[in-house]
Amino acid sequence: MKPTHVQADTARLLADEIAGKFPDARGRFGPYGGRYVPETLIPALDRLEAGIKQYLYSAAFQQEMTQELATWVGRPTALSYARHLSASWGAEVWLKREDLAHTGAHKINNSLGQALLAKRLGAKRVIAETGAGQHGVATAAACARIGLPCIVYMGAVDMERQAPNVGRMKLLGAEVVAVTGGDKTLRAAIDEALRDWVADPTDTYYLLGSALGPHPYPLLVRELQAVIGREARAQMLTQAGGLPNAVFACVGGGSNAIGTFVPFVADESVEIVGVEAGGTSSALGRNAATLVYGRPGVLQGTYSLLLQDDDGQIQETESVSAGLDYPGVGPEHALLMLAGRARYESATDAEALAALAECSRQEGILPAIESAHAFVGAKRWARENPGKRVLITLSGRGDKDMSTLQRTLLGSGAAGASR
Amino acid sequence: MTEQRSKSAEQRPHDRITAAIVAANQRGDTAIVAFLTAGYPKRDQFRAQLMAIGAAADVVEIGVPFTDPMADGMTIQRSSEGALAQGVSLRWLLSELETMQRPPAPLVLMSYLNPLLAFGFEQLPAAARRAGVCGFIVPDLPYDEGEEFRAALAAQGLALIQMVTPVTTPQRLADIAAVSQGFLYAVTMTGTTGKAVAVPAEVTTYLDRVTAVSPVPVCAGFGIRSAAQVSKLQSHVAGVIVGSALVEVLEQGGDPAAFLRSLRSSV
Numbered sequence: 001m002k003p004t005h006v007q008a009d010t011a012r013l014l015a016d017e018i019a020g021k022f023p024d025a026r027g028r029f030g031p032y033g034g035r036y037v038p039e040t041l042i043p044a045l046d047r048l049e050a051g052i053k054q055y056l057y058s059a060a061f062q063q064e065m066t067q068e069l070a071t072w073v074g075r076p077t078a079l080s081y082a083r084h085l086s087a088s089w090g091a092e093v094w095l096k097r098e099d100l101a102h103t104g105a106h107k108i109n110n111s112l113g114q115a116l117l118a119k120r121l122g123a124k125r126v127i128a129e130t131g132a133g134q135h136g137v138a139t140a141a142a143c144a145r146i147g148l149p150c151i152v153y154m155g156a157v158d159m160e161r162q163a164p165n166v167g168r169m170k171l172l173g174a175e176v177v178a179v180t181g182g183d184k185t186l187r188a189a190i191d192e193a194l195r196d197w198v199a200d201p202t203d204t205y206y207l208l209g210s211a212l213g214p215h216p217y218p219l220l221v222r223e224l225q226a227v228i229g230r231e232a233r234a235q236m237l238t239q240a241g242g243l244p245n246a247v248f249a250c251v252g253g254g255s256n257a258i259g260t261f262v263p264f265v266a267d268e269s270v271e272i273v274g275v276e277a278g279g280t281s282s283a284l285g286r287n288a289a290t291l292v293y294g295r296p297g298v299l300q301g302t303y304s305l306l307l308q309d310d311d312g313q314i315q316e317t318e319s320v321s322a323g324l325d326y327p328g329v330g331p332e333h334a335l336l337m338l339a340g341r342a343r344y345e346s347a348t349d350a351e352a353l354a355a356l357a358e359c360s361r362q363e364g365i366l367p368a369i370e371s372a373h374a375f376v377g378a379k380r381w382a383r384e385n386p387g388k389r390v391l392i393t394l395s396g397r398g399d400k401d402m403s404t405l406q407r408t409l410l411g412s413g414a415a416g417a418s419r
Numbered sequence: 420m421t422e423q424r425s426k427s428a429e430q431r432p433h434d435r436i437t438a439a440i441v442a443a444n445q446r447g448d449t450a451i452v453a454f455l456t457a458g459y460p461k462r463d464q465f466r467a468q469l470m471a472i473g474a475a476a477d478v479v480e481i482g483v484p485f486t487d488p489m490a491d492g493m494t495i496q497r498s499s500e501g502a503l504a505q506g507v508s509l510r511w512l513l514s515e516l517e518t519m520q521r522p523p524a525p526l527v528l529m530s531y532l533n534p535l536l537a538f539g540f541e542q543l544p545a546a547a548r549r550a551g552v553c554g555f556i557v558p559d560l561p562y563d564e565g566e567e568f569r570a571a572l573a574a575q576g577l578a579l580i581q582m583v584t585p586v587t588t589p590q591r592l593a594d595i596a597a598v599s600q601g602f603l604y605a606v607t608m609t610g611t612t613g614k615a616v617a618v619p620a621e622v623t624t625y626l627d628r629v630t631a632v633s634p635v636p637v638c639a640g641f642g643i644r645s646a647a648q649v650s651k652l653q654s655h656v657a658g659v660i661v662g663s664a665l666v667e668v669l670e671q672g673g674d675p676a677a678f679l680r681s682l683r684s685s686v
Binding site: 026034035036037038039040042043044181182187191194195198199200201202296297298299300301306308310311312313314 | 485486487488489490492493496500503508509510531532533534535536537538558559560561562563564581582583584586587588591595606609610611
């Protein structure tokens, strides 16, 4: 708990992480993780943990999951060689195309898996939070597919900036509840979903959208998202003829990133880099770069790094991307950073928007603003590593961002400037 | 050890909490644990409000505001935001308590974990004791994660008051009851604070089950708003915790002591 605990043996932590020992029996990733929730939720978390052990790795579950991923989600997603970006960056650039997954982002991997689990656990209703709306849409779709009622909590600010996704959720049969308390974004939506769950911990399944929250969610979400990294690694070997020298993914809560990173953790030659939302500046409150600027603390069930003030109050964050606009981060990322296995940097709003425009024009792919942050980091790396090979997880497509893009890139006429 | 036992055993802060509840029961009353959020509605009225509430209640629970009070309903959320907007912090609260004349009722702090972590587990127990605080309630620190903080508080004789709920399993209930000090906080229902709770037989059966295993007095909280509820709970628990309802009285400029006394007026 104390910051002094963080002075752990990093080599040992790394060895344990590579050996798959985290989370441990207490839900810890080294010093991070755990289960900091009201007592009411403990039995529900125990049931979920038991359910994971009973079902997740069973042949029947895996078979159904694989079948649904192949025939409904559209997996494996493609690995694309980014010809023009490679030429202009001077490195070999490969894109893992989670934007091609059903509902337009990696979120569906997790939503589908958890919805299948919820069904087996006898849930009568599913609740979820959403920031950018992608997790909400994915959960609404998965619940429709599986036949479970779905309620999505979404901050009022996010509902406005991601309006098309609100409509999509409703069409998919979900009830969308506007959250007007707190910061009116993802953090407030999680608080409200937790309050709903506390009221009905037995019949309600909380389908958490990122690799954070109390144990066993960071484990569960990682396991369901690791399909990204497993596929990408195999595709790199066959299509590119070898492993990448570096892997990049954007990090908000960190689910697409942890899913990408974990299958590469044992590959010593592969540099692992997460890119957080740098917002408009490095000042507290003007970004969402938790690993870069945060300090250890407990928020929403887990001990990890947080953007907080000296009194331990959680700070509001700022990012052009709703999906990264969160003051915490999954505990396994905090461990990977502590163990020195991954490093984390940030990209500003302006840099991300420029990267989005560049990818769109050069590769014919409009990435989500979230995903564009990873491109910023990869481009910097490429400049310092000419001729090397880099893999970027393109976590989702940018169609949902059109209202923001109308206000920014299209409004200022900057979209064509990158070529 | 011997010195402690002979001289100051009954003065250990967590014993003061238990003693206050037992004293209320001995005079035939259900003990009242009254909750207010520090510095809300008005920061400059905190001292006066604490004195008024502390004169009418048996134990006073002071809420440390937090940005993300996930176990709390609308009233406590609003009070937390209102206090933060006026610059209330744990540091401010402890300094107020340390320098003011304090009410006779023992004080416990309710705080989410992160403000306590930010203050530092090394410094907090001694600072709290200097401020006359007898114990802590930490809604997002379940029993399994609480060992380190429990030990730090115990070194100063302060209580870590544990919570149990209707869905806590029997074995877990016994484990939690065994380590709770001051009193054991029995949450009346699944849900957040503030919504009025009915008192059907299943609630009293649950409370009887908690009382049967608890070595310390049991106080019921969440949704306690009326004398009718208190009288129904009277024979099942040693005390009740009154939070949102009291915060609403303070918001409306009402008399908190009169409200607390009204809860005990047998109908």
